[in-house]
Amino acid sequence: MSNYLETKFNDIHFKNPVIPASGTFGFGREYEAFYDLAKLGGLCSKGLTLEPKSGNTGMRLWETPAGLMNSIGLENPGIDAFIENEWPHLKEIDTVTIVNVGGKDEESYLTAIEKLNAIDAQLIELNISCPNVKAGGMAYGIKAETAGEITRKVVEISRHPIMVKLSPNGEAVADIARACEDAGAQGISLINTLQGMAIDYRKKAVVFDNLYAGLSGPAVKPIALRMAHQVCQAVKIPVMAMGGISDWKDALEFIMAGATCIQIGTINFNNPMAPLEIIAGLEAYCINEGLANIGEVRGIV
Amino acid sequence: MSNYLETKFNDIHFKNPVIPASGTFGFGREYEAFYDLAKLGGLCSKGLTLEPKSGNTGMRLWETPAGLMNSIGLENPGIDAFIENEWPHLKEIDTVTIVNVGGKDEESYLTAIEKLNAIDAQLIELNISCPNVKAGGMAYGIKAETAGEITRKVVEISRHPIMVKLSPNGEAVADIARACEDAGAQGISLINTLQGMAIDYRKKAVVFDNLYAGLSGPAVKPIALRMAHQVCQAVKIPVMAMGGISDWKDALEFIMAGATCIQIGTINFNNPMAPLEIIAGLEAYCINEGLANIGEVRGIV
Amino acid sequence: MAVILSNTLVSAGVFKMTVAFTGVVKPGQFFMLRAWDKDPLLSRPISVHDYESGQLTFLYQVVGKGTEILAKLQADDEVTIQGPYGNGFPEIIGDLCIVGGGIGTAPLYYLLRHYRDQNPIGKCRVYLGFRDIAYGIEAFASLADEVVLDVGGIITHKLSVLPGETVVTCGPELMMAAVANAVPAENTVYVSLEAHMACGIGACLGCTCETRSGNKKVCKDGPVFVREEVFNV
């Protein structure tokens, strides 16, 4: 194993900058049938909340041209059950584990974060951008002021570094990123899903019980790349970018736009081997271009 | 010809609610080789500015998954040349002609609008949402306050009804729509293109001289449908919706979301006959569903 | 990637595809099929219609973009298949009563064949309902003790389940709910559910269904459930 892809995200060492995205990878177990998770740069847990959540009723998935809409609504077993049942398994995997945390109000965020102080995660991804839950979720993530506030409070009480996951549905994303940086965030990730709508014309009805849902997949890549670029220009803390990455070329473009790491979401459903193929593709790129490390093209545009 | 599709947009009578979108249809002439433009509900001119504009340099088109990015930059002959060379032809076509107007500052908008008072257009589409020009363009369209202001001034001096075309890249689109309604707009159209970015990894460079560009096409439909729905819920004036419509089913969904008319953009490039096929599809739908008029399903969701 | 051995029309809009595959496959399990790159984005869940000596068969109805592409494939073409996924039907002890509706008959044929292999003296009765045109009846008839066919009607009007029979049903949700309600409480009833799926392996939580014991994943915990779990009976 060479070190073409080794990457530092602050002082966290990643074997490579490729990480399956929250909510598209469960807690990893399901993908162990496909490959050794230790080959990944890291992995990111399904979004967790303080209490268990049963998620949204009704249709949860709807395919769109080059995209996928989901309305999962943060179904998850809750922080306690996660720590008890998933963490012991996750922490044994030789890769960086990122814990994704959502909340419905300030208190639930803070209590969840405090509980996580009990485990040794390497990074927490603070999800203030889920468009699929009624309370909390995206509400914090669409205004710089509220995003900064919740970040400040979370950073204060967490013993883990906090990476804030931004929404593409709010005010100028660079402003929000700066507010999070000022509030002490150690990293930014983006984008969460774009708010969209589906109508089933046959049924003359909306598809999702929750009315709107989150759009992801290749369709959104140009928007995600623009926002990643804006945020990389705006902040000094490292950025983990995602949105529609489907192959190593897409991944490379986000790195060229300035991203330190990249996350792989929806494409896992199309091709479970996608993360490994992206790692292999980036490595081959380094070799073909004569790069000692992928970092040499980071932020090159 | 039956009247399944006849539609009133305020007191403007449309044969059908299907209108090719600004910038994707030139001034109509090119499509006359394909069909009789009088079959359309209406047509919308390329975006015009007071002065002639040569548009953006460098690459102007870039395909994306189920989408198209463009960086035309409002290349157009200017209002005077339009009135002299294009209007005499356009006004003879037995359909509703919408004139799309952009500007770089307040004065240029107002002067352009004043000049248009000389012709008998049926509707002006006020473009405050072009992401591809440096001055003006989208700047007015991403904040409710500025959108309302420019609308008020334009409405005041125009003898034509004003439909304001909104950007999907700004603050909550419903707020912007309400501000325009309050300022006297007689209609809303949306969405203009979503701001995106493209990188040519082979060249290690951004694709567009203007850095970012506008994304349109089927990829953006879920987002456009959500925004159309939000705006239809928010205002009482009629809405002309667009964004990724590629067939009659898509068109129907926008109508079910509340749109009075719909515009057909990028898909014209894939299939020049798309508008006529959409008209035929909507008509067949009315017949099959036993509707006397398509209006019976408008806003049904 | 699996090589297609045949892919033929069996009835209006219904195709049977056989591919080469080696593995252990239970009745009621499904595969995720894809014969395209990224358009459409997702693979399509299709049940195992039959599996024998390295030949895996699917029976599918053309309803949209994905199945349209599948229907165009020919022998020697390749198709990406992931699986087998899902719990599958349990081993049936005693007599069996199968109730299939439309394309929901697809997984039931393999169930019947497997049942016959395991249980040569058990009795098996089959109810098959179709909206317009029936298909695949002979295959069931060759293995079942009795086949009751219904076209255009409501299958539960004909259905009478015998004491001791285990009922297995697959078809439109309304039909399965009607079966679940019609069959006496003493009989065990298994239903095979459908849901839109992204991953097919339990990672996305897109196929969740509500059950008496909380949310379950149709792809991983199902698609087969005991009726009481998923229907209010």
Next chain:
Amino acid sequence: MAVILSNTLVSAGVFKMTVAFTGVVKPGQFFMLRAWDKDPLLSRPISVHDYESGQLTFLYQVVGKGTEILAKLQADDEVTIQGPYGNGFPEIIGDLCIVGGGIGTAPLYYLLRHYRDQNPIGKCRVYLGFRDIAYGIEAFASLADEVVLDVGGIITHKLSVLPGETVVTCGPELMMAAVANAVPAENTVYVSLEAHMACGIGACLGCTCETRSGNKKVCKDGPVFVREEVFNV
């Protein structure tokens, strides 16, 4: 929709497709080709390589998604073609000097054949440059008075244009610019440009190029321009 008569590999990654078509087609014009529904979204501009007795031929290089799909088509398949579009080459009076680079040779063959038909006693010399592998040389050789071939070099190093010759060039932009600079001002030089295109008919303004007389559309006002219009010479 046009029926494909043949579609064969002529060199590494280069295919020749012949389709049935009836109409008037000038050398230098192009068609917008599509053999897919909406993925990719746009049609692909491809020049006319030859046209005779209802047979329209394209010569194309596989470089991405669209041309990959085209390359997979077979005789009897259908392809959507819109066109012919563009101005095409002017009628050449007097002697002709053709300078083609790589796949840029595609439109030049039809030009040469047409020139020979119209101008049986005119002289025509042909320069053809390729990076790695040459193709299509014999076809040019059978009609031209002289063919100069260059593989892996720089064609303008070999180029010497005779007084009175009209020069027509198509190939990589850098090559065309070099030709435009190398040829004496007394000779007329026509270049055939490329640009990404959405509509192909002048409606989207996506293919604009700057010329001495303002913006022009490559699809409608071009793709053929006089060198002085588009290059600084």
